[in-house]
Amino acid sequence: MFQQVFDPDGFSLVERDGKPAGFQFGMKLQYYRGAPLSIILDLEVWLDGVKMPREALRAVNRGDVFTLVEMETAVDNRWEFGRWGTVQVLSGAAPAPGPHRLGCTQTIRPSYMPWPIVVHAETDFTLPG
Amino acid sequence: MAAPNQVKRSVSLYSLQEEYYYGRLDLEGCLRAVASTGATGVEVLAEAMFPDFPGPSPAFEAQWFGWLAKYGLTPTCYDAFLESKLYRNRVLTLREQVAMTERDIRLAARFGFKTLRTLCSTPLEVIEGSLACAEKEGITICLEVHAPFALDSEWSDLYLEMIRKTGTKHFGFMPDFGMFYRNMPPIARAQALRKGAHPDLLRRVDEAFAERVEKGFVHIRYSLDLAAANSAYRRENGMFDLKEKLVPLGANDADLGYLFMSYNFTWNDPSVVTRNIAHIHHTHAKFHEVDEQYVDATTPLPQVLAAYVAGSYDGYISSEYEGNSSLNDALPVDSVEQVRRQQEAMRRILEA
Numbered sequence: 001m002f003q004q005v006f007d008p009d010g011f012s013l014v015e016r017d018g019k020p021a022g023f024q025f026g027m028k029l030q031y032y033r034g035a036p037l038s039i040i041l042d043l044e045v046w047l048d049g050v051k052m053p054r055e056a057l058r059a060v061n062r063g064d065v066f067t068l069v070e071m072e073t074a075v076d077n078r079w080e081f082g083r084w085g086t087v088q089v090l091s092g093a094a095p096a097p098g099p100h101r102l103g104c105t106q107t108i109r110p111s112y113m114p115w116p117i118v119v120h121a122e123t124d125f126t127l128p129g
Numbered sequence: 130m131a132a133p134n135q136v137k138r139s140v141s142l143y144s145l146q147e148e149y150y151y152g153r154l155d156l157e158g159c160l161r162a163v164a165s166t167g168a169t170g171v172e173v174l175a176e177a178m179f180p181d182f183p184g185p186s187p188a189f190e191a192q193w194f195g196w197l198a199k200y201g202l203t204p205t206c207y208d209a210f211l212e213s214k215l216y217r218n219r220v221l222t223l224r225e226q227v228a229m230t231e232r233d234i235r236l237a238a239r240f241g242f243k244t245l246r247t248l249c250s251t252p253l254e255v256i257e258g259s260l261a262c263a264e265k266e267g268i269t270i271c272l273e274v275h276a277p278f279a280l281d282s283e284w285s286d287l288y289l290e291m292i293r294k295t296g297t298k299h300f301g302f303m304p305d306f307g308m309f310y311r312n313m314p315p316i317a318r319a320q321a322l323r324k325g326a327h328p329d330l331l332r333r334v335d336e337a338f339a340e341r342v343e344k345g346f347v348h349i350r351y352s353l354d355l356a357a358a359n360s361a362y363r364r365e366n367g368m369f370d371l372k373e374k375l376v377p378l379g380a381n382d383a384d385l386g387y388l389f390m391s392y393n394f395t396w397n398d399p400s401v402v403t404r405n406i407a408h409i410h411h412t413h414a415k416f417h418e419v420d421e422q423y424v425d426a427t428t429p430l431p432q433v434l435a436a437y438v439a440g441s442y443d444g445y446i447s448s449e450y451e452g453n454s455s456l457n458d459a460l461p462v463d464s465v466e467q468v469r470r471q472q473e474a475m476r477r478i479l480e481a
Contacts, residue, residue, distance in 0.1 A: 002150050003457050032146045033177035038215055072217045081177040082150040111214040112250040114359040 001030040005121035006102070007084045013094050013127065020094035022056065023047075023127070026084040030119040031108050034081045037061060037074035039109050041116055045089055046103035052089050060086035097129035135443035136434070136479050139170025139205040140468055141413065142178055144450035147462045149178065160200045166469040167476060170205035171197075172246075172411075172447045175236060183232060185240075193240055205445045206271065206303070206411045207237035208246040211255065227258035230270075234259060238266035244411045244444075245270050246303060249278040250355055253291055256300060263299040271303035271411045276395040277362050279308060280405045282348040292408065303411040304402060305449070306428050310394035313338055314417035314427045316455040317390060323459055326383035330375050334388050337371050342396040363392050399429075399436035406440030417452040419470035423477060434478045448472060 010026025029035060037059060045052040059066045061079050065088075079085050087104070102123050109116040140163040148154040154162060156178045163171050179185045197204065211229060213221045221229065230247070237245045245268050247256065256270055263270050272288055274280055280302065292300060318331055347365040352358035363369065368388065375384060402409065419425045437446065448471050453462045 001454060001457075002147070004151070028150065032143065033174050033210065034182060036212065036215060038217065039212065041217075075215050078182065081146075082152065109214060110210070111212045112210065112248040112355070114355040 001032075001117075001119055002028070004028075005030065005104070005119075006123045006125075008125075010084065010086065011102075011125040011127065014088055014090065016090075021092060022088060022090040023095050024060075024086055024088040025102060025104075025125070026086050027104060027121075028082060028084060029079045029108065030106055030121070031110065031117060032081060034078045035108060035110070037066060037071045037077045037079060039111070040071060040079070040106065041109050042105070042107040043068060043087060044105040044107075045087065046101075046122075047089070047095060048101050052091060056090045056092075058088040058090060060088060095127055097127050099124060099126045134438045134479060135441070136437055137170060137443070137445045138168045138472055138475055138479075139172050139203075139445040139447035140166060140168045140472070141172040141174075141206070141208070141447045141449045143172075143174055143208070144448055144468050145464050146177070147453040147457060147464050157196050160196050160202060162465045163468075164200040164202055166448075166465065166472040168448065168468075168472050169201070169203055170445045170447065171202045172206040172208065172445075173204070173240075173242075174208045174210075175233075175240070176208075176210055179240075183236065185236075190239065197241070204241040204243075205447060206244045206246050207233065207240065207242040209233035209237070209248075211248060211251055223252075223254055223258065226252070226255045230255055230259040231262040234262050234266050234268050234270070237268050243267070243269065244303070246273050246411070246413075247271065249273050249275050249284075252353060253287060253351075256288070257291055257295060260295060260297050260299055264297070268299065269410045270300045272300070273305055273413065274302050274308060275305040275413075276307040276310070276393060277346065277349045277359070279346070279348045279395065279397055280304065280401045281397075284349065284351045285405075287351050289408065301408040301410040302405060303413060304409065305413040306415040306433065307394050307413075308397045309399060309428045309433050311342060311396050311429060312427060313387075313391055313394070314452070314455060316418050316452055317387065320455045320458060321383050321387040324383035324386070325381055326387055327379065327381075330378060330380050330384045331387055333371070333375060334384075334391050337367060338391050341366060346395045346397075366392065368392050399433045402433070402436040402442075403440040406437070406442055409440075409442065410444050412437070412444065412446045413449040414446050414471060414475065415449040415451055416467075416471055417450075417455060419467060419474055421470070423470055423474040425471070425474065430474055431478050434475060438479070446475065
């Protein structure tokens, strides 16, 4: 829908208790109004062509962190139009330093649309060594 | 055309979504831009641009009215979205849907609007249940007649019957100019070609569109199952038959995307507006492109606006620019300039 989906400055490693836990990136919702997280049916993430497990994903918005299952009931947390949200991929390991290819599919279900919006976007990013 | 007329011009901030998305315009910048196009009215999607929706602060409210005064703008229409599928496991009950609509009616009134856009998917019972609140708040609920929905159809007759039954003066229609697309927008065709579509297959799609314009469209019917109703509309107007012919010819995703898009627009004789003018309280002037000569190659603006003037329409016609999505894969977007051109095109026609 829009050309720039990912935050060019939003890629970073995530640590838990001083240990590598995964990585995160910033992106904007590909829709023209803010949306309660509960109408985002799915987020799918690929790193270097490998699909990340759904259970590893977290949506971080307005200071709250949700698994995708928890997101189903997040009716009051709105991902505002044009604002960066963060997706964490808690895969348990840090991707290697260097260039990577990231893919993400957003599936959004606005109530009035006959079918959900499905948008796939990809980008290259580099993790520092 | 008889002159003078009372048609007023507005801009929906939907038009400026590209600039807002990238942060090139904030809400105040959007209002400033609207004023610069010559429009006197502004229509908003509070869910897109009002901070802390659905509970904007009193401080923001004061700021909003300050901006309106600063830029000389009148709030026209508040675009509501009935999020009836808020929960994953059920649709909101009728009572919940009415409560959500009433929330929006009160917000619309609080921010100075006179009309509230409700989507063509809004159940009759939800509108009927919200009428008392609309009357109390001085708001007219306007059902958007967005292609493929149509006036003078089985669908719109159901809402007219509701008007007759209740005697309400707080509900009516707002046509969207997507029902006055005489052909596919040239920028949509150009985008399909950029994405690898075949010119001969796009021509087949265009010819089928022209045939529907000539013979008339089968209207979509009222249903709470939007996917089923929309699929039936597409089937009855030949989309799936045409797809079956194009696939063996090598149609790719770009060809089929253009085919699908061509069923998002319809053509209706603009006289349908004049016939229904007593129930029309707002309008979306949807458009994809107006050129430097102030001509829209898709919607015959002189003919469409004449139908409003013939009905002595005294409401707002609100620019709704949608061409950004046909450009932004590869080309720069200047929504403000496009809106300015459409506003100027409409001004010239209405003031002629």
